[in-house]
Amino acid sequence: MKNKNEYRKENRVLKKSLLAIASLASIGFLPLGQAADQVQDDRWYVAPFGSFVRTGGDRNSSDGWGGGMGIGKMLDKHFNVELKGFYEGFSGANGPWSLAGGTADLQYYFLRDKFSPYAVVAAGGMNSCASANCGAGFIGEAGAGFTYELHDNFLLRSDVRYRYNNNLNAHVQPGTDEFHDMTVNVGFVIPFGDKPKAVTKSEAPIAVAPAAIADCSTLDGDADGVNDCLDRCPGTIKGSKIDNSGCPVRLVLKGEHFKYDSAELTLNAKTILDEVAKSLVSYPQKNDIEVQGHTSSEGSDKYNMKLSQRRAQSVVDYLKMKGVANKLMAKGYGESQPVADNRTEEGKSENRRVELIWIEY
Structure with a gap:
């Protein structure tokens, strides 16, 4: 079992790492002039995923695993919106933890291509239980990830997120109601329907000198x-x-x-x-x-x-x-x-x- 000093040191390292992720996510919403013009894809999709949870020191717990499902829509060449639910679990000093919640995500894609990097922010709620102590709270997430298109209707997806959790005085964990975790999500995206195809732009006709016309x-x-x-x-x-x-x-x-x-x-x-x-x-x-x-x-x-x-x-x-x-x-x-x-x-x-x-x- 780790002592308090080890948890505090581990928590500082985690916060620094998560701060870097949050900064990267904020950069993603700056205008990008170099994004290529493409035909708009506005399909709905489902996105199942599995998660690895790197817990913060405040939980006095080990790392854990989980999974969930998202339902989303592509809005334009940059933005997706998505509603998702998840469940995660891990062991701790005060008994096993179980986290069940959902978020509304806003994803910003730097570009849409076979490999498409994106930044994401999310907000939602989560019910946390440590052994018999349970309480509902607020969560906010920020991170970065990518999709890789294997087929028009099948994409691999992965992202890394910082998660802030406030249990609003529920006292699930003695000493604090604020927690800082990192999640690594890996899954895939299944869009519905045919992918819109780009229409070849007509080029301006090349002026051709008229041929000499015989009398x-x-x-x-x-x-x-x-x-x-x-x-x-x-x-x-x-x-x-x-x-x-x-x-x-x-x-x-x-x-x-x-x-x-x-x-x-x-x-x-x-x-x-x-x-x-x-x-x-x-x-x-x-x-x-x-x-x-x-x-x-x-x-x-x-x-x-x-x-x-x-x-x-x-x-x-x-x-x-x-x-x-x-x-x-x-x-x-x-x-x-x-x-x-x-x-x-x-x-x-x-x-x-x-x-x-x-x-x-």
Whole structure:
């Protein structure tokens, strides 16, 4: 058992150590310009912990152990508030001690990062019992600690605190109602919910010198005879007749496009229609298109009318299959609209044709 002189010497050393901790805690509330700007984390959390208690000499007791639980909220990038309860016990000259109490904590974080140091002050109440003598009193704490983030929802935490306890004339310990202890707390913090993520700040756009713009009056990208300054329909289908704005109004498909006496498209016809479809898809125009079928004078008028209708429909079906979105209308004219003399083979060949007519409204 220690004598009174040893307890007094031990108490002086403890007070000096606790004074240093209190000073460090007070520094923590000075403004810190270097704290990094971060997205605000305002989650609630629970914080279980275990404690080692370094008792002051006034208690005439040995050191002890304890534990507790805190419930807190992160207010902003610097402050947390927390309510916590605890229980601690240790042996003493007047019998075993048991301390049960709670505090309201205010924590100040120097910065929020993976490793986050903080200072803390706390105030609350505590019921102290030494053997059969019990009494309620006031406690105040000040200290410093840190958290270390292992996961968005799991952090290790530890702090060291000076605790002042006044039992308000309860006379739990003969000779004094004031006690000075040190506690070392180790535990972890479990925040609720997802951690807010920082939003990447948009950087100011870098000014780029405008590229030299070519004189559009000298350009004709689709080689339709209308310069690009005036061309309202870029990508004109090769071979089509256009208006003054460069938009197609008529496309005549000549040559052997169908098998003899049939509406089946030849390979040559499909190759040409592939290019037509590609242009209509790449440069869509809202115009409806009438697909006209024409024949030479060979055969009866009735037969030629039906054949021209079937051939026009074959072209419509093929263009739709290739993704053309315009409204396409098939119409057969038979031999009623010749463009050349049906008395010659050359004239008959020109009359056997399909025309695409862009309809203006």
